[in-house]
Amino acid sequence: MSNKENRASDVDIDALLAELDEVSHNTSSLQQSIIEKTALLPQQARRTQNSVVLGGSFLRRFLMAAGCVALVGVGYSVFFPVTPEVLLGAEQPSLQELEYQELMMMEDEILFAQL
Amino acid sequence: MSAYDALDDIDLVDLVRSGNHDAFAQLVRRYTDQFFGLAYRTLRNRAEAEDVVQTAFIKFWERPHLWNADKSLFTTWFYRVVINACHDHTRKASRTVSNPENVIEYSLPSVKSEDVLLQDKQHTMWQKTCLNEGMKRLPGSQRDALNLVVYCALPQKQAAEVMGVSLKALESLLVRAKRSLASTVSSLQRAREMREDNYVKQGK
Numbered sequence: 001m002s003n004k005e006n007r008a009s010d011v012d013i014d015a016l017l018a019e020l021d022e023v024s025h026n027t028s029s030l031q032q033s034i035i036e037k038t039a040l041l042p043q044q045a046r047r048t049q050n051s052v053v054l055g056g057s058f059l060r061r062f063l064m065a066a067g068c069v070a071l072v073g074v075g076y077s078v079f080f081p082v083t084p085e086v087l088l089g090a091e092q093p094s095l096q097e098l099e100y101q102e103l104m105m106m107e108d109e110i111l112f113a114q115l
Numbered sequence: 116m117s118a119y120d121a122l123d124d125i126d127l128v129d130l131v132r133s134g135n136h137d138a139f140a141q142l143v144r145r146y147t148d149q150f151f152g153l154a155y156r157t158l159r160n161r162a163e164a165e166d167v168v169q170t171a172f173i174k175f176w177e178r179p180h181l182w183n184a185d186k187s188l189f190t191t192w193f194y195r196v197v198i199n200a201c202h203d204h205t206r207k208a209s210r211t212v213s214n215p216e217n218v219i220e221y222s223l224p225s226v227k228s229e230d231v232l233l234q235d236k237q238h239t240m241w242q243k244t245c246l247n248e249g250m251k252r253l254p255g256s257q258r259d260a261l262n263l264v265v266y267c268a269l270p271q272k273q274a275a276e277v278m279g280v281s282l283k284a285l286e287s288l289l290v291r292a293k294r295s296l297a298s299t300v301s302s303l304q305r306a307r308e309m310r311e312d313n314y315v316k317q318g319k
Contacts, residue, residue, distance in 0.1 A: 013297040016246060017265050025155065027147045030165050034147070035140045037169070038176040043134055 117141060124189035131179045139176055146190065147172075149267060150197045156262040157201040159251065163208075167200045187276060194267070194277040198259055241307065242300070249299035257292035260285055 119127060119141035130138035147168060154164035171193070175181070182192050250258055256278070263274035264285075275285040 013293045013300070016242060016300065017261075017296075025148070025151060025161070027151050030151060030169065031143050031147045034143050034169050034172045035136075038139060038173055039136060041173065041176060043179065044177045 125184050128179055128182060128184070128189060131176070136176075139179075142189075143172055146193065149190070150193060153194060153262055153267050154197050154201055156250075156266050157198065157258065158204065159247065163204060164201075167197060167204055171196050171200050188273070191273055191276050194263065194269070195279070198277065202255065245300040245303045246296070248303065249296040252299055253292055253295055256280075257288050257295065260288040261292045261296075264289060 117137075119130075119138055122130075122138070122141070124142070127138045127142050131142065150171070151164055151168045154167045155161060158164050158167065175193070175196070182189060186192075187195075250261070253261070259278055260274065263269045263277055264271060267274075269277065271285055271289075272282060275282045278285065278288075280288070
């Protein structure tokens with residue numbers, strides 16, 4: 001046994017703890033203070049009710065985030081309208097193609113007139 | 116005798132949940148002494164202990180549904196709340212930490228005092244000081260275990276539940292706490308004896 005343990009064994013700590021356990025407090029003023037302070041204090045709504053409806057705070061936050069994303073999308077589409085062609089990836093004909101088509105139509109008309 | 120005296124904790128908390136303030140007051144009267152005792156033993160400061168207990172009760176009044184009767188006794192849960200509040204308070208408090216040796220030195224009954232006839236009283240005061248100092252030096256978990264079992268007189272099983280540890284772990288904490296406390300008290304007593312010897316030698 002080490003010196004430290006020897007010294008420790010000299011003291012009967014259980015007896016000491018029991019002997020000195022004489023701290024007593026008058027808490028009546030504290031009790032009164034707590035009761036008075038809470039008398040007019042409203043109770044908070046039970047959080048678990050919302051949790052049951054929405055499946056907890058995580059789902060609630062997820063739905064709120066999804067709603068925000070949807071709102072941003074709608075706002076964007078107002079300022080930058082999206083046509084079905086763009087959505088479907090269809091390319092608009094270039095100016096050269098339009099001119100070529102017009103030329104072909106004119107040639108067709110001349111051809112029909114000659115016939 | 117109030118009509119609420121006969122009600123147990125579960126019934127009282129049910130009433131508190133429905134906004135019954137008298138039931139809350141009954142719980143306050145029933146348990147403030149116990150919870151204050153634990154807070155005082157943990158913080159070693161009456162005003163701070165009162166603050167902690169008051170805040171805990173106010174929070175309980177605001178959100179009484181936080182206690183789940185299926186999981187633990189009301190007292191077990193509230194002891195846990197008070198201990199956590201004490202630890203939070205200790206962490207937040209920016210106290211000026213004085214040298215423990217100096218605290219002991221100043222709180223000692225002076226050896227040079229003329230009040231020699233009151234040696235027994237001095238000895239008790241000295242033991243109390245040593246014990247308090249030893250408690251202060253204990254790691255938080257050991258101090259909590261000792262406070263709950265020795266001073267709050269909780270059964271070990273409930274104390275283990277309050278601390279969120281197994282019964283074996285609590286027993287181990289208690290053994291280590293007592294060993295450490297005995298060691299501190301013993302070393303302080305030896306230091307005092309040496310000081311008294313030096314005083315006597317100087318007197319000669």
